[in-house]
Amino acid sequence: MLNVDDIPAAVISDASVVPTDVQSAELVDVYGTTYLHIRASGIPSYETTISQDHIDFLDNRPRQAHDFMGGSTLVSLEDQVSFGEDIGYRSTGCEDVPGSGYGYWPPGPACPTSQDWEARFPVDPVKAAEPVATGLGAIGLWVNGTAIFNWSDGQSWQGERVWWNLAPTAEAYDLDICPGHSAMGTYHHHSNPTCLADQLGYDWYHSPIYGFAADGVPIAGPWVSDNTLARSSWRVRDYADPDSATGCGVAGQRTCLLVDQTDPAAGTVTTDLPGPDIGTAVTSQSGNAFLADTGWFMQDWYYDASLNDASPMALDEHNGHLGTLPGFTEPRYHYHVTQEQRPDGSLVDVFPYYVGPTLWGELHDSALTGGGNGTLDRQPPEDGGDAPPPGNNxxxxxxxxxxxxxxxxxxxxxxxxxxxxxxxxxxxxxxxxxxxxxxxxxx
Ligand SMILES: [Zn+2]
Ligand SMILES: [Zn+2]
Known part of the structure; x- marks a missing residue:
């Protein structure tokens, strides 16, 4: 989504004008490898028409009276809302000054700032011999130059670093209407970016490319064809049945971990740091209450290889498949945003949301695996590789x-x-x- 005319953001600003979306996208050649070099502000040009679903979500927030300055949202059905426009939230983590976006974000996350992203994506991704896990921070960019974060919000049960929260659910009330938020100024999404999807439109044959992961692999939207969603092969463990291979021997307990989440046949191992029993009430960082049902933690999921059955909707453990993709003549490996349809027709995001938990492709030396103000953009090595600076300072x-x-x-x-x-x-x-x-x- 090129904005070569530097059209400024409607609301977000700083000392200078902040252009939205992507400022430039060009092919560069580094030691014989071609990369797509992206420069972007990290600020999207979202314009959202408020739907009944938005209204229901805003009005049914468990802490509505606390979350909005006046007790409820300022928007009504069919209102047009620009990214960062005040919809009445009691934003925290940023000043109530023009250009900050105060009022657009629910309490908790910081307001986003211009990021000056510089990122390179290999044009011909190579399958990794040893797949690496997606980390915290930016793991890619959406086509509007906003950051792609993975499933994690960096939080775990009791801070014990065993049972890790899933950001899209644990932070459901800490996300804006798109749904996104920022960490240290970096605006990002953890699940289907609905406002971007609206801008990109629907393709009757196969969802268009929504973004690119750090390994250069495209991420397509949720549809593989008309009325058919791509299907995550990740399933929740069966904690209810004491005899289940993925449970822990006693119904409803999280006292064991899978030895290998991509191979449930490898069995389970008892942990000294059990998670809460299924259905236990938990409180998120922002003070919202949830039930830790099956699927609440990342460790509640496993890869069911039988679902990766070569059908058009099937995805592998990285949440990708080889197939046709708009914009390419030959079949090409790509990830998919994953959602499931409820009986009432509504769509819900499902783990691992779009990439992961490991990347399919190799990470090159300048891969965008961590970011933040664009300063962690590692250049391709000039001298055959440079060691990270020593620590202790x-x-x-x-x-x-x-x-x-x-x-x-x-x-x-x-x-x-x-x-x-x-x-x-x-x-x-x-x-x-x-x-x-x-x-x-x-x-
Ligand atoms: Zn986040
Ligand atoms: Zn596909």
Missing amino acids: LQAAAETLGVSVQVLQDALGPPPPDLERAAEILGATVEQLRSLLPAPPRP
Whole structure:
């Protein structure tokens, strides 16, 4: 979605004009490999017509009286809302000043800022010999230059780092109407970007490309053909049946983990850090109450290889398949946004949402696997590869991350530092933080 005329965002602004969408997209050749080089502000040009579904969602927020300044939203059915326009939310994490987008975001996330993304995507992705997990922070860009984040919000049950939350559900009330929000200024989506989908329109044959993951693999929308959704091969574990191969021997308990989530036949292993029993009430970071039903945590899911049956809707463990794709003459490997249809016809997002939990393709040296203000854009090596800078220096780490020492310290919190949380805030990966920071003291 090129905006070569630098048409400014309707609401979001800073010292200079912030153009929306993508400023340039060009092919560049680096040591014989062709990359698509993208420059983007990270600010979308969403214009949303408020539907009855939006109204229902806004009016049925469990903490509606708290979440809106006046107790309820300012918008009504059929209203046209620009990205960042005040719809009455009591936004936190940003100032109530013109251009900030105050009032568009529910309490919790920060307001987004212009990101100056610079990213390179290999034009001919190569299948990875050893697939790598998607990390926190940006793992790709949508075609409007906004960030793609994976399933995680960096939060786990009791902070124990065993049972990890799924951002689209645990943060359901922390997302705007598109649904998206920002971390450390980086606006991103964790699941089907509905406002982008509306802009791209519907293709009767196969959903168009919505974005590109860091490995260069395109991500198509949810449809493989008219009326047929791509189908995630990830299924929830059966905790209810004590005899189930994916349960833990006692109905309703999360006392065991799958040895290999892509191979349930490998069995389970008991964990000293069990998750909450199925149906336990849990409270999200923003104070909203949920029930931790089966599927609440990432560890509740497994890959059912029998579903990857070569049918047109079937997807592999990376949530992709080889098939026809609008814009390409030859079949091409691509991921899909995954949703399921409820009996009433409505669509719900299903894990792993679009990519993952591991990437299909190889990550090149300059892959966008972590981002944040565009400063983590790693250039293709000029000299055959450069080692990351040695750790132990907060100043150097902050410089590498493109933030102030204060921001880095705040993100890390009081000792011991919470790297997962810091990574989400800084738009980096935990691995990056580990390599940049002093080793934590031994427990
Ligand atoms: Zn997020
Ligand atoms: Zn497809």
